[in-house]
Amino acid sequence: MTKAAVKNYTHQDKPITIYYYGDGKGKTTAALGLVLRAAGYDMKVLILQAIKGSWPSGEQAGIARYLAKNVKIKTLGRGFIGITHDKLPLYAHRKAACNAMKIARREIESGKWDIVVLDEFADLPTHKLVTIRNLVSLVTGARKKTDIIITGHRPIKLLISRAQLVSEIKKVKHPFDKGIIARRGLDF
Numbered sequence: 317m318t319k320a321a322v323k324n325y326t327h328q329d330k331p332i333t334i335y336y337y338g339d340g341k342g343k344t345t346a347a348l349g350l351v352l353r354a355a356g357y358d359m360k361v362l363i364l365q366a367i368k369g370s371w372p373s374g375e376q377a378g379i380a381r382y383l384a385k386n387v388k389i390k391t392l393g394r395g396f397i398g399i400t401h402d403k404l405p406l407y408a409h410r411k412a413a414c415n416a417m418k419i420a421r422r423e424i425e426s427g428k429w430d431i432v433v434l435d436e437f438a439d440l441p442t443h444k445l446v447t448i449r450n451l452v453s454l455v456t457g458a459r460k461k462t463d464i465i466i467t468g469h470r471p472i473k474l475l476i477s478r479a480q481l482v483s484e485i486k487k488v489k490h491p492f493d494k495g496i497i498a499r500r501g502l503d504f
Contacts, residue, residue: 331459331460331461331462331463331464332463332464332479332480332481333455333456333463333464333465333466333475333478333479333480333481334347334350334463334464334465334466334479334480334481334482334483335438335465335466335467335475335476335479335481335482335483336465336466336467336468336482336483336485337438337467337468337469337470337471337472337475337482337483337484337485338469338471338483338484338485338486338487339469339485339486339487340485340486340487340488340490341485341487341490341503342485343467343468343469343485344375344435344436344467346467346483346485347363347433347435347465347467348363348375348433350431350433350465351363351383351387351431351433352383354386354430354431355383355385355386355387358386359386359430359431360386360387360428360429360430360431361386361387361388361429361430361431361432361433362387362388362389362390362423362429362431362432362433363375363379363387363388363389363390363432363433363435364389364390364392364416364419364420364423364432364433364434364435364437365389365390365391365392365393365435365436366392366393366413366416366434366435366436366437366439366440367393367395367396367397367409367413367436367439367440367443368391368393368395368396368435368436369391369393369394369395369396370391370395371395371504373391373504374500374501374504375389376389376391390419392412392415392416392419393409393412393413393416393436394408394409394412397409397443397445406443406444409443409445410444410445413440413443413445413446414445414446416437416440417437417440417446417450417451417454420432420434420437420454421454421457424454424457424459424462424464425457425458425459427459427460427461427462429462430461430462430463431462431463431464431465432462432463432464432465433464433465433466433467434454434455434464434465434466434467435467436467436468437451437454437455437466437467437468438451438466438467438468438469438470438472438475439468439469439470440468441472442468442469442470448472448474451472451475452472452474452475452478455475455478455479456478466479471484
């Protein structure tokens with residue numbers, strides 16, 4: 317495609333949903349790759365992280381430093397659920413998840429974003445923080461032009477059937493399995 321053709325290329329009539337799921341590493345990374353591509357075309361992108369906590373991450377720093385003109389990121393969770401350092405009661409995570417769903421719906425329906433990434437939102441039903449029905453309603457609900465990318469660990473059949481692009485990220489091997497902790501720049 318020539319530069320002129322790319323410049324004149326318009327958004328398709330119907331927005332699409334992309335669903336990355338699986339037990340392998342790389343779901344958020346795949347979504348961020350699309351965010352980088354979209355930012356290159358001056359598209360407006362919002363990333364909402366449903367479970368990750370308030371600690372700093374490479375994606376937050378990179379977006380603030382290099383992509384802030386077009387890309388916004390909001391971390392809405394209270395941290396990973398049920399891991400060693402999680403001291404919060406389930407209701408605190410549920411309250412954060414419900415708030416994340418409200419914010420996501422408002423932003424998707426606003427029409428001001430070309431793409432909304434719902435990072436880890438597909439994990440909310442797994443942890444019994446929201447229902448599958450509410451999640452699918454959010455993802456497939458009314459939207460003018462906004463494409464949605466959603467990530468999570470477990471396959472949700474209803475999301476798979478409703479999404480236009482679905483990729484399973486399968487773990488073959490992971491350093492964590494041998495006791496190697498997460499590394500800055502590679503894992504967060």
